[in-house]
Amino acid sequence: MWGPVPKVLPFSVQSLSTDEIVGQGTLFFNAGYETTASTLNFASHHLATNPDVQEKAYTEMKDLLGDEEPNFDNIGKLKYLDNIITETLRICPPVFVIHRRASETIQIKGLTIHQGQPVFIPVLALQRDPQLFKDPNSFKPERHDEKSNPLSFLAFGYGPRICIGMRLALVEMKIALVHVLRRVKFERMPNTKDELTFKHSVVLTPAEDIVLKISPRF
Numbered sequence: 638m639w640g641p642v643p644k645v646l647p648f649s650v651q652s653l654s655t656d657e658i659v660g661q662g663t664l665f666f667n668a669g670y671e672t673t674a675s676t677l678n679f680a681s682h683h684l685a686t687n688p689d690v691q692e693k694a695y696t697e698m699k700d701l702l703g704d705e706e707p708n709f710d711n712i713g714k715l716k717y718l719d720n721i722i723t724e725t726l727r728i729c730p731p732v733f734v735i736h737r738r739a740s741e742t743i744q745i746k747g748l749t750i751h752q753g754q755p756v757f758i759p760v761l762a763l764q765r766d767p768q769l770f771k772d773p774n775s776f777k778p779e780r781h782d783e784k785s786n787p788l789s790f791l792a793f794g795y796g797p798r799i800c801i802g803m804r805l806a807l808v809e810m811k812i813a814l815v816h817v818l819r820r821v822k823f824e825r826m827p828n829t830k831d832e833l834t835f836k837h838s839v840v841l842t843p844a845e846d847i848v849l850k851i852s853p854r855f
């Protein structure tokens with residue numbers, strides 16, 4: 638049987654040990670770099686395979702930002718770009734499973750989850766569930782114009798342990814995309830896949846290289 642969840646954490650809360658500082662620092666690098674880089678890779682693929690979406694994003698940034706440098710204050714104007722990132726994270730969540738440990742025994746729809754039992758939440762499967770998202774494998778940023786159940790989108794997790802870097806990640810990914818999409822266009826190549834497949838890894842990793850053509854905008 639699963640043991641109870643300890644009420645007092647098994648490390649000091651008075652001060653951090655060197656190991657804890659190194660652990661937290663490493664976690665920040667691991668959690669912060671690969672996740673944002675992967676999301677930008679997945680976004681590039683979806684923009685190349687959905688040229689109408691890419692043009693709409695380009696028009697939005699031209700109309701609302703003009704030649705302004707993208708920054709924390711003006712990036713919030715770009716609602717469609719925000720939808721593109723949310724849709725990328727829905728269809729390709731870099732953290733595709735999150736986990737919890739039950740703090741007490743509970744019954745949900747006839748299923749007993751015991752105190753201390755680990756629970757794995759399949760983020761990717763949930764975010765592609767046709768009961769939650771119509772035509773779930775299609776890349777449709779417009780679907781995020783409407784509010785949905787917040788528990789149907791778990792790319793950053795949920796609750797007190799939600800991703801601590803979420804806001805930073807969203808701002809940096811949007812700024813990066815504005816800089817890139819202003820200058821270049823992502824296009825398909827003959828061997829660009831319609832749909833990405835993934836291999837076993839800690840973060841969601843494409844099974845094959847993402848192949849795209851990048852042409853300058855004039």
Ligand code: HEM
Binds near residue numbers: 665676726794799
């Ligand atoms: C697209 C980018 C990112 C995605 C998709 C992402 C996703 C996640 C997810 C799913 C969790 C677990 C949440 C839960 O269990 O409820 C998490 C936790 C965390 N993330 Fe992120 N993350 C991203 C970017 C970042 C960045 C940029 C940083 C730091 C600079 C960061 C730092 C962390 C940390 C420290 C945790 C652990 C929080 C805790 O346990 O209290 N993440 N992230």
